[in-house]
Amino acid sequence: MKKLLVVAVLCASAAPLSAETFQIDPVHSAITFKVRHMMVSNVGGRFGKFSGSFDYEKGKPKTWKTEATIDPASLNTDNEQRDGHLKSPDFFDVAKCPVMSFKSTKVVAVKGDMAKLYGDLTMHCITKPVILDLEIVGTTSDAKGSHAGATATGTIHRKDFDMVWNKTLDAGGVALSDDVQITIEVEGGNKKG
Numbered sequence: 001m002k003k004l005l006v007v008a009v010l011c012a013s014a015a016p017l018s019a020e021t022f023q024i025d026p027v028h029s030a031i032t033f034k035v036r037h038m039m040v041s042n043v044g045g046r047f048g049k050f051s052g053s054f055d056y057e058k059g060k061p062k063t064w065k066t067e068a069t070i071d072p073a074s075l076n077t078d079n080e081q082r083d084g085h086l087k088s089p090d091f092f093d094v095a096k097c098p099v100m101s102f103k104s105t106k107v108v109a110v111k112g113d114m115a116k117l118y119g120d121l122t123m124h125c126i127t128k129p130v131i132l133d134l135e136i137v138g139t140t141s142d143a144k145g146s147h148a149g150a151t152a153t154g155t156i157h158r159k160d161f162d163m164v165w166n167k168t169l170d171a172g173g174v175a176l177s178d179d180v181q182i183t184i185e186v187e188g189g190n191k192k193g
Contacts, residue, residue, distance in 0.1 A: 019057040022148050022188025024068060026050060029186045031070060035158075036177035038169060045077035045086070052102075054188055056148050058139065061109040066119070070100040090165035091158075097125040107134065117152055124161045130154060132184075145191040152184040 026049070034044035052068025072092040077083055087094045104119040117134040120127050137149035158164075159178050167175040 019055045019063060020146055020148070020190045021053055021055050022146070022190050024050070024052045024054070025187050025189050030184070032183045033180050035180045038175055039173040039177075042181075043077065045075055045083075047071065047074050048076055049074035054148075054150070054186070056136070056139070056188075061107045061115045064107040064115070064117075065104045066117075067103045068101065071098070072100050072123075073098065091163050092124055097123075102130075105129070113137075121156065124163055126161045128160050130156055132182075143192075145189055147187060147189050149185075149187045151186070153182065155179050155181050
């Protein structure tokens, strides 16, 4: 089943044998978004179905990479009418564009475990480059294998993806901002043997 992502994570290695590949664990991960509504508040939502992987090697951000997909039909804002509108041709058009995806192109170190994650985001059947702020939260291991976590945040402009629906308010302004804030919290696992 095809799925979609707006995810941001990690790394591969210049020495491929030393990098670990982690499979994203959707039970311990989240992809959320929020947009300014009526110029006065932020309304948020999340995607419930996504998958992907990332390669990570500590201290080598130039080798980090990630690839993920998200199912836009799995979006949930806790309001059935709003969800239906977001799935319509005015926004995600899930019937025509059933997959969102993200594929990293490079990672640039900032400081310590902080970096800039560059990649191509495909949403609403349109692919555009995006840059996300990336933080490697940490790594650990247990009897099941290795685990790694990362957080990626950023702002995308929905009109870049031809999501142009809006409504002018009687008092001035518009119903929705063009900017959408995204937050991706990812935990991945690498099973032993």
